[in-house]
Amino acid sequence: MELIELNNIHKTYQMGEISVPVLKGISLTVAQGELVALMGASGSGKSTLMHLLGCLDRPTSGEYWLEGEEVSRLSADERALLRNRKIGFVFQSFNLLPRTSALDNAAMPLSYTADHLSERESRRRAAEMLERVGLKDRLDHEPSRLSGGEQQRVAIARALINRPPLLFADEPTGNLDSRTSVEVLRMFQQLNEEDGITIILVTHDPNVSRHAERVIHIQDGVIVDGAFSSKEEPAPAQTLSAAPAAKARVVI
Amino acid sequence: MRALRRNPMRAMLTTLGIVIGVGSVIAMMEIGTGSSSAIKDAISSMGANVLMVVPGTAASGGISFGAGSVTTLTPEDCEAIRRECPAVRDAAPMVRARTQIVYGNRNWVPTQLEGTTPAYLGIRDLTVAEGSSFTDRDVLNTNKVCLLGNTIVRELFQGESPIGKEIRVNNISFRVVGVLGSKGANMMGMDQDDILLAPWTSIKYRVTGSSLASENQSATSGSSASVNTLSNLYPGGPSLYPEQSATQAADNPMPVRFANIDRIMATARSSQEIPAAIRQITDLLRERHHIRPGQPDDFNVRDMTEMTNTLTSTTTLMTNLLLCVAMISLVVGGVGIMNIMLVSVTERTREIGLRMAVGARSRDILRQFMVEAVVLSLVGGALGILLGHGGSLLVRLLLRWPVATSPAAIAAAVLVAAAVGIIFGFYPAWRASRLDPIDALRYE
Numbered sequence: 070m071e072l073i074e075l076n077n078i079h080k081t082y083q084m085g086e087i088s089v090p091v092l093k094g095i096s097l098t099v100a101q102g103e104l105v106a107l108m109g110a111s112g113s114g115k116s117t118l119m120h121l122l123g124c125l126d127r128p129t130s131g132e133y134w135l136e137g138e139e140v141s142r143l144s145a146d147e148r149a150l151l152r153n154r155k156i157g158f159v160f161q162s163f164n165l166l167p168r169t170s171a172l173d174n175a176a177m178p179l180s181y182t183a184d185h186l187s188e189r190e191s192r193r194r195a196a197e198m199l200e201r202v203g204l205k206d207r208l209d210h211e212p213s214r215l216s217g218g219e220q221q222r223v224a225i226a227r228a229l230i231n232r233p234p235l236l237f238a239d240e241p242t243g244n245l246d247s248r249t250s251v252e253v254l255r256m257f258q259q260l261n262e263e264d265g266i267t268i269i270l271v272t273h274d275p276n277v278s279r280h281a282e283r284v285i286h287i288q289d290g291v292i293v294d295g296a297f298s299s300k301e302e303p304a305p306a307q308t309l310s311a312a313p314a315a316k317a318r319v320v321i
Numbered sequence: 322m323r324a325l326r327r328n329p330m331r332a333m334l335t336t337l338g339i340v341i342g343v344g345s346v347i348a349m350m351e352i353g354t355g356s357s358s359a360i361k362d363a364i365s366s367m368g369a370n371v372l373m374v375v376p377g378t379a380a381s382g383g384i385s386f387g388a389g390s391v392t393t394l395t396p397e398d399c400e401a402i403r404r405e406c407p408a409v410r411d412a413a414p415m416v417r418a419r420t421q422i423v424y425g426n427r428n429w430v431p432t433q434l435e436g437t438t439p440a441y442l443g444i445r446d447l448t449v450a451e452g453s454s455f456t457d458r459d460v461l462n463t464n465k466v467c468l469l470g471n472t473i474v475r476e477l478f479q480g481e482s483p484i485g486k487e488i489r490v491n492n493i494s495f496r497v498v499g500v501l502g503s504k505g506a507n508m509m510g511m512d513q514d515d516i517l518l519a520p521w522t523s524i525k526y527r528v529t530g531s532s533l534a535s536e537n538q539s540a541t542s543g544s545s546a547s548v549n550t551l552s553n554l555y556p557g558g559p560s561l562y563p564e565q566s567a568t569q570a571a572d573n574p575m576p577v578r579f580a581n582i583d584r585i586m587a588t589a590r591s592s593q594e595i596p597a598a599i600r601q602i603t604d605l606l607r608e609r610h611h612i613r614p615g616q617p618d619d620f621n622v623r624d625m626t627e628m629t630n631t632l633t634s635t636t637t638l639m640t641n642l643l644l645c646v647a648m649i650s651l652v653v654g655g656v657g658i659m660n661i662m663l664v665s666v667t668e669r670t671r672e673i674g675l676r677m678a679v680g681a682r683s684r685d686i687l688r689q690f691m692v693e694a695v696v697l698s699l700v701g702g703a704l705g706i707l708l709g710h711g712g713s714l715l716v717r718l719l720l721r722w723p724v725a726t727s728p729a730a731i732a733a734a735v736l737v738a739a740a741v742g743i744i745f746g747f748y749p750a751w752r753a754s755r756l757d758p759i760d761a762l763r764y765e
Binding site for chain 2: 120123125126145146149150152153154157158160164166168177178181182227228231
């Protein structure tokens with residue numbers, strides 16, 4: 070089943086009189102349980118595409134089907150609920166709340182879920198998630214006392230707290246050294262393999278995209294290659310990805 | 322809530338604006354209410370609550386003789402007012418005279434030579450500076466004792482202590498039992514220390530022997546009574562007027578009221594109760610004087626309207642002044658809150674973006690910032706109440722200013738603090754909730 074299906078998506082920004090087309094007819098699919106990298110130079114429309122995919126923004130035209138639901142015309146509040154339930158975000162600069170313990174940071178999205186959990190239940194779930202990302206003994210640490218890799222793992226725990234099927238990572242290793250980058254990327258692979266979470270890595274770094282099963286290249290607002298999962302269509306002739314062999318998909 | 326704890330310094334400074342605002346309001350209100358009531362007391366002590374009951378006017382053939390030209394009030398009326406009018410704190414009868422007083426080789430004519438009861442001292446807020454007041458027993462026994470004002474003491478005694486000395490009032494010997502505290506001139510410039518107070522019975526029966534008749538020439542009806550009394554006091558003197566025949570006496574019956582008094586001084590319990598007191602006195606006296614409905618009163622009740630007006634305008638002015646000060650400090654506090662909240666929104670733009678990215682709707686963001694603002698202002702309000710109360714207590718202890726705790730001011734301050742939080746917290750919260758998550762996340 071296709072988790073994501075984009076159909077001829079256009080996004081045009083209006084700068085006063087001039088309209089600047091950023092995405093010019095994007096169509097792509099992402100299947101459930103894939104680990105995809107979205108690559109492109111800066112200014113290629115990569116971030117805009119990620120914002121659209123992450124339901125942070127609406128396309129000017131085109132269709133966006135997420136889990137069989139057309140979401141391109143939802144209101145801001147409906148998209149907020151959707152993000153809360155279905156999408157997790159990991160950012161380059163971690164974006165943790167300062168002077169707040171790792172546990173509270175990870176539990177933060179729970180305060181916006183529709184079915185409110187009790188304080189104890191949310192703490193239990195946050196602790197469970199942090200344990201999952203290997204921060205069992207860092208629950209009470211504030212971000213300033215955590216290393217970069219640990220901070221990013223807190224951010225991953227936060228992204229996963231609502232058990233979303235889809236996880237976006239926007240340059241997740243941009244602020245990390247190469248060794249911790251590998252650790253974090255391993256963690257993404259592990260989450261993808263063990264929990265079947267669909268992960269989209271947004272990056273410009275070939276070293277990062279190497280960890281993905283498939284790489285979508287975007288250039289000047291159009292997709293150059295990798296738009297469709299290899300399952301349905303034959304793999305494009307030329308791909309930069311040296312992805313590991315296809316992984317067994319865990320169906321949720 | 323946690324967000325506030327994360328930045329205690331900023332939260333504290335924000336709160337400080339409201340603390341100072343509310344604190345100054347509370348302190349102002351308490352000190353202001355205190356001084357306002359002190360001013361009120363001061364004005365009241367000048368006699369703002371005093372009601373004067375004077376006899377009505379006599380008229381003959383369309384010619385009115387003016388107020389006090391008939392004598393209709395009795396000491397019993399005064400007693401009844403004192404007993405039966407709930408709005409009246411106290412009442413005293415008054416008999417006036419104007420005559421010469423002599424001590425040794427000096428003499429003086431006091432402007433106020435008044436016979437009354439000891440209650441009069443309380444009504445006029447007079448104090449006895451030296452010696453003691455005469456008593457109700459002195460009134461009952463027509464004792465020849467008196468209290469002197471400072472001016473008379475100065476004029477007659479010249480530095481000597483007057484206590485225990487005998488002065489002659491209209492050739493009757495009175496013993497001075499006390500000296501009144503100085504009051505200075507009243508609003509009309511009349512010297513209030515030029516006063517002699519004695520039991521009204523003594524003044525009436527021993528000094529004037531009559532009522533206003535002796536000083537009011539238009540009150541011809543009383544003149545022969547006064548003559549009669551004089552001849553009673555000094556029997557054997559020559560008769561001033563021809564004796565009335567029995568027929569004449571039957572044709573012109575003299576109103577025989579041996580205990581007329583010139584006026585009744587009463588004081589209302591408070592300035593608010595003055596109208597009630599006037600109404601009660603009027604009703605009571607009409608009943609006692611058997612005046613039928615529709616008939617005019619045979620007395621007048623006067624109040625010190627001028628003073629009452631001064632009093633109300635002073636207190637209104639005071640209250641308005643305080644209100645202005647209160648408003649200004651609260652607006653300053655509110656602007657402080659808005660300022661800090663705006664800074665906070667800007668500073669936490671990325672946090673807002675993140676919260677939106679993980680699923681916070683704009684109304685969640687709005688609520689979060691509103692809660693922060695309201696909590697800040699309520700905590701500030703609570704601290705402000707303590708500060709203001711402490712401040713006013715300190716003022717009372719150190720400066721000995723009168724201070725009155727006002728629960729209304731406290732309640733208002735709490736409400737206003739919450740309102741300030743909501744009003745001035747709304748704009749920054751609204752700004753935060755309108756942020757675009759993408760821009761907010763990208764914000765540096």
